[in-house]
Amino acid sequence: MLKHVRESFLSKHILSASITIITLLLASDIFITYFNHQVMKENILRQNQAENVKLAVSHAIYLIHNADLALRGYAAFEDTTYLPPLRFAIEDKDSIYHTIEQPLLDQYYPLTEFVLLKDSINVYLNECQQMKSLIEEKKYIEVKKWSAQAKGYHLWLQYKRFKNHIDQFQDQVKSDARSEFDTAMQINYWIEAALLMLCVPILVLTAVFAHKQLITSHKLQQIEAQNSQLLCEQKTKLEEMVIQRTQQIQLQNHQLKEQHERIFRQKEQLAIQGEELALQFEALKQSKKEKLQAYARIIQEKTITIETIKQELEKVRKTQVWDMLTDTNFNNLLHARIHTEESWQQFKINFDAIYPNFFAKLRQQYPDVTSAEQRLAALIKLNLSSKECADTLGISIISVRKARYRLRKKLQVETSVSLEDFIQTSF
Structure with missing residues (x-):
């Protein structure tokens, strides 16, 4: 009996310990998976941000190119329908600057080269505005002189150098992000594998002890049934003993009551005699x-x-x-x-x-x-x-x-x- 109880007690504790360990492992896996997911999510954002920076830089040169074409078309045909790209370039340049500058700040990229390029673009767009005014005033000689300076080409070369540097930097950012992403994925795979390797033996052990627990429980039920029958028999005997003892106690109480009445009468007689003796003594x-x-x-x-x-x-x-x-x-x-x-x-x-x-x-x-x-x-x-x-x-x-x-x-x-x-x- 004690052996079964001890085995049942150990089985319960082993099951509780197994469930606790599995719960802790699952909680750790959830936490680490969530952490890795955040790392992967951040790395994907970094890759997308790097790609967006490259696109924004490319968009900047497109605006300059469109502004240059608009100015040349207006100069050639004196048709105002060619001017909207110039206006759009002037209006959108600040938003493009912000689209490029803020991610570079977040990536701790040195902004000196970008500031120089931004200043060059601003100067070029201002000169385009001036050339538009000269064309409107029919001052073609000054426009021709400005065109001969090929400032757009020099700006394109400056942009090309900046674009190469940005592409290299963003490619490195993407590469680092991808590497961290792959590392996080690998860690996640290893954790899942380790969790599987730990949980399977624990689950097997738990199943074994659960089976033993069922066997022990069945034996305990049989023992409890036997004990219940034994207790029922003992209860019947005890009730008979209680009835017998109750009758004896009632008889003793009756005898004690009669004895008490005799003692009470004797006390009354003694009290009367005591009073008589007290009176005699007085x-x-x-x-x-x-x-x-x-x-x-x-x-x-x-x-x-x-x-x-x-x-x-x-x-x-x-x-x-x-x-x-x-x-x-x-x-x-x-x-x-x-x-x-x-x-x-x-x-x-x-x-x-x-x-x-x-x-x-x-x-x-x-x-x-x-x-x-x-x-x-x-x-x-x-x-x-x-x-x-x-x-x-x-x-x-x-x-x-x-x-x-x-x-x-x-x-x-x-x-x-x-x-x-x-x-x-x-x-």
Whole structure:
């Protein structure tokens, strides 16, 4: 299969190359043939031009000869019917000059001799006009003298020399043009022969490859027919597989749909349970918070009691009753203070249950905060006022305010933010 495809590919390229080469050769042949045709056409024009120059030069002497005959006939018979050739010669001389001069200019012929001849012709024709006037005036002696000078003969000799030179030059021009014409024709023949020699093998080669192309194409058609039959069988099998697979997918989709519905119901149940747990957690949190606040109030009350006892002791200390106090009473007072420290520990346990990371985050982020400042921060977290904090800690409100100021400074709280909001949002 690959071999046939490769041969077909090569055949197509060889055919394309052959057609391209033949096209280029034909285009080159057309161009060169056109160029040679132009050369031959130009050479024919040059030959015709040379022949026309020779004819024009001959025509010039005919005009002079006719003018001379007209003048002599008029002198002999005094009949004006002989004068028209003289008039025609004078009228046509300029056109004949142009007919001769322009081709000579195109052929780069030196015009010196032609200019001299032209001047001689003009002088001769002017003298013919003068002789005509003398004849009309019956001055035959002067006419006879002029005729004796044989100026027409001398002009004819001058013309003869010019005519010989022109004939030689024009014959050479014709010869050169003919030679170039023959060369162009020969080149054209050689090109046609070369084109034939090149095109024939290429055409033969093209025919051979075209024949191979036909054979290859026939084989490819057979292979394509076999492939089409094979593809048709494979398509039938594939359609059966697709139908079977589609049924399996539909069954799987049905199973997945049922599984999805079960999962959805389980999610709904879990969501309900989650809501119940959240409500229970909030209730528990609120309960613990209330207990914590109760502990705080107990501590506050105990602290107030201790402060009251201390104040009473200060009063008694200044009297004689101080000596009457027994060690038992003093120990009871000390026991009450120790009981307050235990209450703080119990308060901290309850506080950690509600805000488990409060003290840890506070110590981690601000290690310079003291334990007393930690207690004050915990009470602020419970939204206790400064007075309630003072009663709970057993210090004055002024001391609480100073402690709040130090705590605010250590926590680096901005002036636009309250200490309560900062503690509520940060810990």
